[in-house]
Amino acid sequence: MELLLQVDVNRQRLDEPVLVLRREDGTLLIAGEDLDRWRLRRPSTPPYEHEGRLFYPSSDLPSLKLSLDERTQTLTISADPQAFAGTVQAVTGQRYPPPVLPQPGGFFNYTLSGTRIQDTTTRNGLFEAGFFSQHGVFTSSLVAPELTRSQGWLRLDSTYAVDYPAELVSVRLGDTITRPGTWGRAVRIGGAQYGTNFSTQPGFIRSPVLQAAGSAVLPSTVDVFMNNALVQRSAVPPGPFSIQNIPVVTGSGEVRMVVRDLLGREQVITQPFYSSATLLKQGLADYSCEVGAIRNNFAVESNDYGQAVGAATYRRGITDYFTGEVRGEATRDLQAVGFSSAVRAGNFGVLSGTFAGSRSEAGVGRLLGLGVEHLSGSISVALQTQVTSPDFRQTGMEPNELPRRRQTFGTIGYAMGPLGSLSATYGIQQFRDQPQAEIATLTYSVPLGKVGNLSLTALRSYGAAGATTVFATVTIPLGELTSGTVTFDRTRDSATGATSENRTLVMQKGLPLGDGYGYRVQRRNEDLLGSYSLQTGVGTYVLEASRPKEGPGAARVGITGGIGVVGGHPFFSRALTDSFGVVRVADYSNVRVLQDNQVVAQTDGQGYAVLPRLRSYDRNQVSIDHNDLPFDAILDRLRLDAVPYLRSGVLLEFPVHRVRAATLHVLLEDGTPLPSGALARFEGKDKQFPVALRGEAYLEGFEQTNRIVFTWRGQSCTLEVPYPRSSDLLPELGTFVCKGVMP
Numbered sequence: 001m002e003l004l005l006q007v008d009v010n011r012q013r014l015d016e017p018v019l020v021l022r023r024e025d026g027t028l029l030i031a032g033e034d035l036d037r038w039r040l041r042r043p044s045t046p047p048y049e050h051e052g053r054l055f056y057p058s059s060d061l062p063s064l065k066l067s068l069d070e071r072t073q074t075l076t077i078s079a080d081p082q083a084f085a086g087t088v089q090a091v092t093g094q095r096y097p098p099p100v101l102p103q104p105g106g107f108f109n110y111t112l113s114g115t116r117i118q119d120t121t122t123r124n125g126l127f128e129a130g131f132f133s134q135h136g137v138f139t140s141s142l143v144a145p146e147l148t149r150s151q152g153w154l155r156l157d158s159t160y161a162v163d164y165p166a167e168l169v170s171v172r173l174g175d176t177i178t179r180p181g182t183w184g185r186a187v188r189i190g191g192a193q194y195g196t197n198f199s200t201q202p203g204f205i206r207s208p209v210l211q212a213a214g215s216a217v218l219p220s221t222v223d224v225f226m227n228n229a230l231v232q233r234s235a236v237p238p239g240p241f242s243i244q245n246i247p248v249v250t251g252s253g254e255v256r257m258v259v260r261d262l263l264g265r266e267q268v269i270t271q272p273f274y275s276s277a278t279l280l281k282q283g284l285a286d287y288s289c290e291v292g293a294i295r296n297n298f299a300v301e302s303n304d305y306g307q308a309v310g311a312a313t314y315r316r317g318i319t320d321y322f323t324g325e326v327r328g329e330a331t332r333d334l335q336a337v338g339f340s341s342a343v344r345a346g347n348f349g350v351l352s353g354t355f356a357g358s359r360s361e362a363g364v365g366r367l368l369g370l371g372v373e374h375l376s377g378s379i380s381v382a383l384q385t386q387v388t389s390p391d392f393r394q395t396g397m398e399p400n401e402l403p404r405r406r407q408t409f410g411t412i413g414y415a416m417g418p419l420g421s422l423s424a425t426y427g428i429q430q431f432r433d434q435p436q437a438e439i440a441t442l443t444y445s446v447p448l449g450k451v452g453n454l455s456l457t458a459l460r461s462y463g464a465a466g467a468t469t470v471f472a473t474v475t476i477p478l479g480e481l482t483s484g485t486v487t488f489d490r491t492r493d494s495a496t497g498a499t500s501e502n503r504t505l506v507m508q509k510g511l512p513l514g515d516g517y518g519y520r521v522q523r524r525n526e527d528l529l530g531s532y533s534l535q536t537g538v539g540t541y542v543l544e545a546s547r548p549k550e551g552p553g554a555a556r557v558g559i560t561g562g563i564g565v566v567g568g569h570p571f572f573s574r575a576l577t578d579s580f581g582v583v584r585v586a587d588y589s590n591v592r593v594l595q596d597n598q599v600v601a602q603t604d605g606q607g608y609a610v611l612p613r614l615r616s617y618d619r620n621q622v623s624i625d626h627n628d629l630p631f632d633a634i635l636d637r638l639r640l641d642a643v644p645y646l647r648s649g650v651l652l653e654f655p656v657h658r659v660r661a662a663t664l665h666v667l668l669e670d671g672t673p674l675p676s677g678a679l680a681r682f683e684g685k686d687k688q689f690p691v692a693l694r695g696e697a698y699l700e701g702f703e704q705t706n707r708i709v710f711t712w713r714g715q716s717c718t719l720e721v722p723y724p725r726s727s728d729l730l731p732e733l734g735t736f737v738c739k740g741v742m743p
Contacts, residue, residue, distance in 0.1 A: 005068070005075040009038045010238040011218050011262060020075060021048075021055055028066055028075070029055035038077075039085045039239060040064070081215035084239025091224065091232045091245045096203045097641055099165055099617050101134040102648040105566035107576040112147070113542075113558035123147040130576075132648040136162035136171075139647060143299065155302040163646055165200035165617060175295065178395075179288040181313040181327040182340035183354045183367055183386070185396030190305050191292015195313075196285070200646075202618045208281040208320035210246040210255055214269045215239065218261040225256040227377070248275040251375030252347055274347040276373060280317030287314040294331075294395070307331050309395055320344075327356075329395050334360040336394050338367065349374035354386070358393045365392025365403070383410040390432065405430040420446025438462040452476035466494040481510040481518070511535045513613075514600040525549065537601060537610065538572040562612065566649035574612045579644035581611040584653045585624055588633065592625040599625075616646040624654060632659040632729045660702040664721060664733040666695045666710060668741060678712035710738060717741045 007018045021029035032042050032054040043061060047054035058066050063083035067076045111126040128141040140158040144150075157175040164170070172193040179195060180186045198204055212224065216238050224232040224243055232243065236259075246255060257269040280286060289312045293305040311329040318324055325340040338356025345351050354369035369386040388403040397403070407430070413423040421444070428438040438461070445455045457471040469491040476484045487504040504524045511518040515536050522529040526549035534541045539561030547553045562576040569582055584607055585591045591603040593611070601609040614620045623639040636655035644650045666674040673695030679688045680697050683706075691697045691710070699708065702723040709718050717738035724731065 003073070005073050007034075007075045007077065009040070009077045010079055012237060014038070018075070021050060023057075028058045028068065030058070030061070031055050039087070039237065040079060040083055041085060079238065081217055081239050084237070086240035086242065087236060088242050088244060089234055089236070091243060091247065096201065096617070096619055097643050099200075099643045099645050100650050102132050102645055102650060103567050104131075104133040105564065105649050106131040107562055107564040107580070107649070109560075109562045109575045109577065111558065111560045111575070113556055115554065115556045117554045118552045130647055132645070136160055137645070137647045142302075154299060156299060161646065163197060163200050168196050168198060168200055168204065170195065170197035170200070176290070176292075178290045178309075178311050178329075179313050181315075181338075182325055182352075183338050183356050183369060183394075184311070184313070184327055184329060185394055187309065187311075187396045188295040188298055189290060189292035189309060190295055191290065191309075193288065193290045195288030198286075200617050202615075205245075205247055206280055206284055206286070207248070207250075207275055207277060208279055208317070209244070210248055210271070210273055211242055211244045212246060212255050212257050212269065212271050213240065213242040214257055214259055214267070216241065216259055216261060218263065220259050220261040223258045223260070225258070227253045228256070248273055250275055250277055251377070251380070252349075253377070272347045274344060274349065276342070276344065276350040276375075278323065278342045278350055278352065278373070279320070279344060280315060280323045282317045282320050285314065285316045288312070307333075311395065331395060334358065334393050334395065340369075349381075352384075356392075356394075358391075360391075360393040362393055363391035365389045367392050367394075367403075378415045380413040381411070384408070402432040405432055418447070420444060435463055448474075462494075464495060468492045468494065479509075481512060483508060511540070513595070513598050515602075535574065538574070540574055564610070564649060567651035569608060569651070571608065571610050573610045576612055576649075578612070579614040579616040579646060579648055579650075581614050581620070581622065581642045581644065581650045581652055583609045583611060583622060583624075584651065585609070585629075586633075586654075586656045586658070588629060588656070591628040594623045594625065596621055597623075611642070614642055614644050614650070616644055616648075619643055622652055629656065630729065632661065633657070634659055659700050660723065661698065661700040661729075662702055662723065662731050662733050663696060663698050665735040666691065666697055666719070667735060667737050669737060669739050674710060674738065675712050678710050680708055680710050683707035683709050683718065715741055 001022045003020045003022055004017050005020050007016065008014055018034055019031065023029070029048055032047060035042055035056065043056055045056070045060045047056050058064065063080045065078040107130045109128040114121060114123045123146065125144040125147050126141070127144070128139060130137060130139040138160045141156040142153055143156060144153045146152050159172055159174040159176060162171045175188065175190050176193045178187045178189060198206055214222070216236055218238055220236055222234055222236050222241070222243065223230060224246060226246065227249065231246065243257065252272065252274045255271045255273060259267045259269065291310045292308070294307055294309050296304045296306050309329065309331045313325065313327040315323060315325040321344045323342045328337040336356060336358035338354060340352065340354040342350055342352045350373045352371040354367065356367040358365045366389045367386065369384070371384040372382070374381045385406065385408040387406045390402065392403045407428065409427045411423065411425045413421060415421045424440070424442045426440045428436060430436040440460045441457060443455065443457045445453065447453050453475045455473045459469045461467055469489060471487065471489045473485060473487045478484055485506040490499060490501045492499045502525055504522065506520065506522045508520040509518045511533055512535070517535065518533045520531045528547045531542060531544040539559055542558040544556045545553065560575045562573045564571055564573055564576055564580065566582050571582065573580070583593050583601070583603070585603050587607040589603055589605045589607060592599050593601045593603065593609045595611055600611060603609045611622065620642040621639060622642050626635060626638055629635060633656055640652050640654065642650050642652055668674060674691050676691055676693050678691040680691060680699060681688045682701060685701070687701070689697060689699045704723055706721045706723060707718055708721050709716060717740070719736045719738065721733060721736065723733070
C-alpha cells in the first residue's frame with residue numbers, strides 16, 4: 001500500500017510529504033533516496049524495487065525507531081547519531097579582499113639633516129625613489145654622508161619586485177638578501193630571488209590547524225572555544241559532525257566544544273593541542289631560490305660585488321606533526337648542504353634537529369644542531385644549541401673567519417598573572433680564535449595597578465671583561481601618547497670590583513598617526529638630551545640638542561618628507577616608507593579622513609588627502625567624517641577598503657557629489673504662472689519634479705548649463721537655465737518665460 005505521509009526525523013521539522021510503502025504485516029518501507037536526503041545510512045541488505053525506486057523495510061533499519069500516527073498521517077523517525085552520515089564544517093576566518101592592481105605612479109623620499117658640534121657642521125641626506133605599476137615596483141636608495149661633496153654619495157639597494165598574491169610567491173631582481181633557513185646565514189647579493197611570500201595573504205594560515213569531532217542526537221548549536229575565547233558558532237544537524245580549520249595560537253592550549261540541542265541539553269567536548277610557528281601544515285611548501293653575486297662592503301661601496309653564489313631552501317609539512325627542510329648553497333670554492341626537521345612531541349612541545357656538511361679548501365666540515373621548545377599558558381621554555389667542526393664553512397663567512405665551536409641559547413619564562421612575570425636567559429658562544437662570550441639575564445616585571453609598570457633586571461657577563469649590572473625601571477603612562485620613565489642601574493666590574501651608578505629620567509610624547517607633535521626629554525646623571533618633532537601632512541621636522549656634563553654640546557636639525565604621484569595626482573607628503581593611498585572626496589575641503597577609526601588626514605582645497613602609511617595586502621578601513629560635508633552633499637558610502645600592493649599607491653574616490661538644487665519661477669507668455677502640477681525634468685533624464693503654486697519649481701541635479709522641459713495638459717516648453725557659481729546651498733535662479741505657449 002502506498003502512503004503519502006508527513007515525515008519528521010529527530011525533530012528537524014522537515015515538513016515534507018514522502019511516499020512510504022506498507023506491507024500487510026504493517027512493515028513500512030522507505031525509499032533509499034529519502035534516506036540519502038535525510039543523511040541516514042542505507043542498510044547493506046538488498047532493497048525492494050517498486051515502480052523503478054528502491055525501498056528498504058524498517059526491519060532492516062534497526063537504528064531507526066518509526067512511529068506512525070494514522071490520524072494525522074505523520075511518520076516520526078527517531079535515529080541514533082551513528083545512523084546519520086557525518087557533516088563537516090570549517091571555521092571561517094577573516095576574509096581579505098584581493099589587492100588592487102596599482103595604476104602607474106611613483107614616490108621620492110628624502111631625509112636631510114645637519115649636525116653642529118663645536119665649530120664643525122656636517123650635512124647629510126638619505127634618498128629613495130620608487131616607481132610602481134601593475135607589473136611590479138622598482139626602488140633604489142642612496143646615502144649622502146656629506147651633501148656638499150657629491151663624489152662621496154653611496155648607492156644602497158636597487159630592487160625590482162613583483163608579487164603574486166594568488167600564488168603566494170614573489171620575485172626579486174637586483175639587490176636582495178638570501179633566505180638563511182635553519183642553519184644558513186643571510187647574505188646580501190645582487191641577482192635574482194624566487195620564493196614563497198606568505199605575507200601577500202595576511203589571513204593565510206601556514207601552521208597546522210585543528211579538527212574537533214562530536215555527535216548530536218537532535219539539531220544543535222555548536223560553540224567552539226579556543227582557550228576560553230569563542231571562535232565559531234554554527235548549527236549542526238543530528239549525527240556525527242566535525243569542525244575543521246580551527247586556528248590555534250602558538251603554544252599549548254585547549255579546544256572546547258559546547259553542543260547544545262533544541263531541548264537545552266548540553267555536552268562539552270575538550271581537546272588539548274600544541275602549536276608552533278616552526279611547523280607547516282601537511283602538504284604546504286615554503287621555498288626560496290637565489291642566484292647572484294655576493295655584495296661586499298654594503299653602505300661603504302656602491303657597486304662592490306664579489307663571487308657568484310647560488311642557494312635554495314625548501315621546507316614542507318610532511319604531516320601536521322613533522323616538518324622537513326633541505327637547504328643547499330654553493331660558490332666557486334664552497335659547497336654546503338643541510339637537512340633540518342621539526343617534530344611535535346604530542347602536547348609537550350617541538351623538538352628540532354639540524355645536520356649540515358660543507359666542502360671547501362679547508363676540507364670537509366660538519367654542523368649539528370638540536371633544539372627544544374615548550375610554550376604553555378604560564379611557562380615557556382626554549383633551548384637551542386649548535387656545534388661545528390673546525391673545517392665547516394658557509395656563505396657569509398669572512399675569508400679568515402673560523403666557525404664557532406659551540407653556541408647555546410636558552411630561555412625560560414613564567415607568567416604569574418597579576419603578580420607579574422619572571423624570565424631568565426642564558427647564552428654562550430665558544431670561538432676557536434678568541435675568548436668565549438657568555439651572558440645571563442634575569443628579569444621580573446609587574447604592573448603597578450593603574451600607576452604604571454615596574455621592571456627589575458639583572459645582567460651578568462662572564463670572562464675577563466665580565467661585569468654584573470642591575471636595572472630598576474618604573475614606567476608611568478601620563479596620557480594616550482605620553483609617558484614618564486625612571487631608571488636606576490648599577491654595574492660592578494668583576495675583575496677590579498669597581499662600581500658605577502646611573503640615574504635616568506625620561507619624559508616623552510610619541511607622534512600621533514596624523515598631524516601633531518612629539519618630544520623627548522632625558523636627563524642621565526648630569527647629561528641632558530632633548531628632542532622635539534613636528535609632524536604635518538608634508539613632512540616631519542626634528543630638532544635635537546644635547547648638553548653633556550663634560551665635552552662639547554651638539555645640535556641637530558632634520559626634515560623627512562616625500563613626493564608622490566598616483567592616479568595622475570601629484571602630492572607632497574610625509575615619507576612614503578610603506579604602501580600609501582590618496583583619498584578624493586569630490587572637491588570638498590577640510591573633510592577629516594580616518595584610517596582604522598583614527599583621524600590621519602584632512603582634505604585640501606581640491607578634495608584630496610594623503611594616507612602615507614597603509615599596510616600592504618591588508619584591509620585598511622578608510623572612512624570620512626560625514627559631519628564635515630555640507631548640506632548639499634550626497635554620499636553613497638562612508639567607508640572604503642584599501643588593499644594596496646607592497647610599496648605602491650591606491651586612489652580611493654568616495655562616491656560623493658553635490659545635490660546642486662535650486663528654485664525658479666516659470667511664467668507663460670501672457671504673464672500667468674505655469675499651472676501647478678506641471679512636471680519638470682532635465683532634458684535627457686527621467687526624474688521629474690512637480691511645479692508648485694504660482695509657477696514655482698524646485699529641481700535637483702543642476703549642471704553649469706541646463707535644458708529643462710516642462711509639460712502640462714498636453715503642452716510643453718523647454719527653457720535654457722544656467723546654474724551660477726554660488727555659496728548659497730539653495731539659490732533662487734529667477735523668473736523664466738515659456739514663449740510660444742498660451743494657457
